[in-house]
Amino acid sequence: xxxSCQDCPLRKLDSFQAFSASDIKITDALKHGELRVDAGxxxxxxxxxxxxxxxxxxxxxVRYKTLESGRRQVLSFVFPGDFLGLQAAVMEEMDHSVESTxxxxxxxxxxxxxxxxxxxxxxxxxxxxxxxAEEETMLSEALTAVGQRTAKERxxxxxxxxxxxxxxxxxxxxxxAPMPFRQTDFADAMGLSLVxxxxxxxxxxxxxxxxxxxxxxxxxxxxxxxxxxGTPLNGDHCRPLI
Amino acid sequence: xxxSCQDCPLRKLDSFQAFSASDIKITDALKHGELRVDAGxxxxxxxxxxxxxxxxxxxxxVRYKTLESGRRQVLSFVFPGDFLGLQAAVMEEMDHSVESTxxxxxxxxxxxxxxxxxxxxxxxxxxxxxxxAEEETMLSEALTAVGQRTAKERxxxxxxxxxxxxxxxxxxxxxxAPMPFRQTDFADAMGLSLVxxxxxxxxxxxxxxxxxxxxxxxxxxxxxxxxxxGTPLNGDHCRPLI
DNA sequence: CGGAGAATTGAATTTTATCAACTGATGTGG
DNA sequence: CCACATCAGTTGATAAAATTCAATTCTCCG
Numbered sequence: 001x002x003x004s005c006q007d008c009p010l011r012k013l014d015s016f017q018a019f020s021a022s023d024i025k026i027t028d029a030l031k032h033g034e035l036r037v038d039a040g041x042x043x044x045x046x047x048x049x050x051x052x053x054x055x056x057x058x059x060x061x062v063r064y065k066t067l068e069s070g071r072r073q074v075l076s077f078v079f080p081g082d083f084l085g086l087q088a089a090v091m092e093e094m095d096h097s098v099e100s101t102x103x104x105x106x107x108x109x110x111x112x113x114x115x116x117x118x119x120x121x122x123x124x125x126x127x128x129x130x131x132x133a134e135e136e137t138m139l140s141e142a143l144t145a146v147g148q149r150t151a152k153e154r155x156x157x158x159x160x161x162x163x164x165x166x167x168x169x170x171x172x173x174x175x176x177a178p179m180p181f182r183q184t185d186f187a188d189a190m191g192l193s194l195v196x197x198x199x200x201x202x203x204x205x206x207x208x209x210x211x212x213x214x215x216x217x218x219x220x221x222x223x224x225x226x227x228x229x230g231t232p233l234n235g236d237h238c239r240p241l242i
Numbered sequence: 243x244x245x246s247c248q249d250c251p252l253r254k255l256d257s258f259q260a261f262s263a264s265d266i267k268i269t270d271a272l273k274h275g276e277l278r279v280d281a282g283x284x285x286x287x288x289x290x291x292x293x294x295x296x297x298x299x300x301x302x303x304v305r306y307k308t309l310e311s312g313r314r315q316v317l318s319f320v321f322p323g324d325f326l327g328l329q330a331a332v333m334e335e336m337d338h339s340v341e342s343t344x345x346x347x348x349x350x351x352x353x354x355x356x357x358x359x360x361x362x363x364x365x366x367x368x369x370x371x372x373x374x375a376e377e378e379t380m381l382s383e384a385l386t387a388v389g390q391r392t393a394k395e396r397x398x399x400x401x402x403x404x405x406x407x408x409x410x411x412x413x414x415x416x417x418x419a420p421m422p423f424r425q426t427d428f429a430d431a432m433g434l435s436l437v438x439x440x441x442x443x444x445x446x447x448x449x450x451x452x453x454x455x456x457x458x459x460x461x462x463x464x465x466x467x468x469x470x471x472g473t474p475l476n477g478d479h480c481r482p483l484i
Numbered sequence: 485c486g487g488a489g490a491a492t493t494g495a496a497t498t499t500t501a502t503c504a505a506c507t508g509a510t511g512t513g514g
Numbered sequence: 515c516c517a518c519a520t521c522a523g524t525t526g527a528t529a530a531a532a533t534t535c536a537a538t539t540c541t542c543c544g
Contacts, residue, residue, distance in 0.1 A: 122360040
């Protein structure tokens with residue numbers, strides 16, 4: 001009942017770098033098993049150290065930080081192929097939490113194996129760093145959007161990004177992607193109130209640029225949406241899969 | 243005219259992890275030389291790939307991203323001990339720019355040596371990943387501050403953070419640190435307008451919590467400032483130095 | 485049928501940005 | 515040495531953006 005890395009469906013996607021035979025073997029040897037979690041469950045928690053690392057095989061979730069005041073910043077949306085828990089593995093403690101939005105299936109790795117990986121498989125260790133750098137890039141872009149863009153631009157940008165990530169992880173076909181997140185999650189990601197996010201979304205819907213409803217996101221007019229965002233998205237490059 | 247890693251003044255600071263003799267040897271062997279740049283010079287540029295990596299030995303600067311509209315988000319302030327250019331080394335291209343604010347001295351490493359480091363010195367490779375994870379943490383915190391905190395909280399938080407980083411890099415004594423950045427830089431980091439930042443700073447000054455003037459930051463009342471920020475800062479842990 | 489969670493909408497209020505003007509320090513060329 | 519430009523910081527007035535509050539709808543589920 002366990003998918004071997006050899007048969008991993010994510011490997012076949014264009015957005016992930018090709019695996020060598022030895023990559024497959026190394027990764028498969030480290031894979032402890034699979035974890036299936038229900039929708040709405042905590043996976044990693046801020047301030048705790050986790051003995052395990054995960055690669056998302058199926059399902060979606062959110063990474064977030066919570067303030068003393070109860071406000072919450074969604075740092076990013078989690079898609080298949082994402083690597084979770086690196087911070088706890090490297091620095092002893094997570095600085096954010098991760099929660100499942102849909103049911104999820106995770107490949108489980110052991111934290112203790114990470115140092116061994118660095119010793120025995122430098123190429124894969126390099127890939128781990130690559131993934132960390134990739135996440136840094138995503139956070140930089142989010143910070144720039146939240147810090148400098150107006151609500152309209154931000155929401156348009158956020159929708160483009162959600163579609164881009166959906167496509168890269170094989171969830172979207174054409175310009176239609178399943179969107180299991182609530183508007184509250186999206187508002188917390190964009191640093192906007194729920195009400196204002198909702199109004200901006202309906203404005204975008206009326207302008208016939210994109211529609212987010214009933215669990216699906218449709219982008220009707222990619223160019224128009226990019227124009228509203230004030231920017232085209234950075235091209236997505238191929239990244240390593242752990 | 244080149245400081246050997248053996249004599250590196252940063253090594254002696256509490257905020258950096260202890261170096262083993264072999265760490266020193268490895269790092270010293272990779273150090274190509276030193277680069278001295280004037281204040282206000284570009285060091286790395288968004289969208290370009292750099293053949294070199296740097297560790298800041300002296301001086302301060304800013305990392306930032308620029309939008310098409312001309313607006314700018316300062317991602318972080320650069321202090322001694324910071325590692326620059328990892329993204330370009332790993333992913334071929336920088337996603338942000340780095341500019342010196344004061345005159346700076348940088349240790350220069352060659353990008354091509356990075357893979358060799360991963361092959362020959364797994365412990366140091368692990369440290370590189372640690373640094374990347376550390377930067378991710380800083381960006382997460384900044385995103386949370388910009389996305390969820392009010393202007394008052396944000397500015398108070400930003401000042402605390404500047405002081406914390408100044409102390410960690412040996413620039414501050416007591417609660418007084420040199421502050422070569424302009425208010426515009428700080429405003430761009432906090433996602434606020436210059437005018438509003440200025441007014442908030444003078445409010446904090448009048449409340450006798452902290453004073454930023456004439457190139458120096460003084461924190462008169464750390465507890466009061468933390469209260470205004472709505473949070474204490476996360477304790478700073480010891481991190482690796484590359 | 486009742487209740488809970490999510491989305492939606494209108495109205496009032498607060499926060500923050502923008503515009504504009506002024507100060508003080510610094511530096512340059514005639 | 516002085517007139518003049520420049521740049522960072524400061525302040526007041528006004529406008530725009532986004533939040534908060536409140537109420538309503540809709541769907542799903544027990």
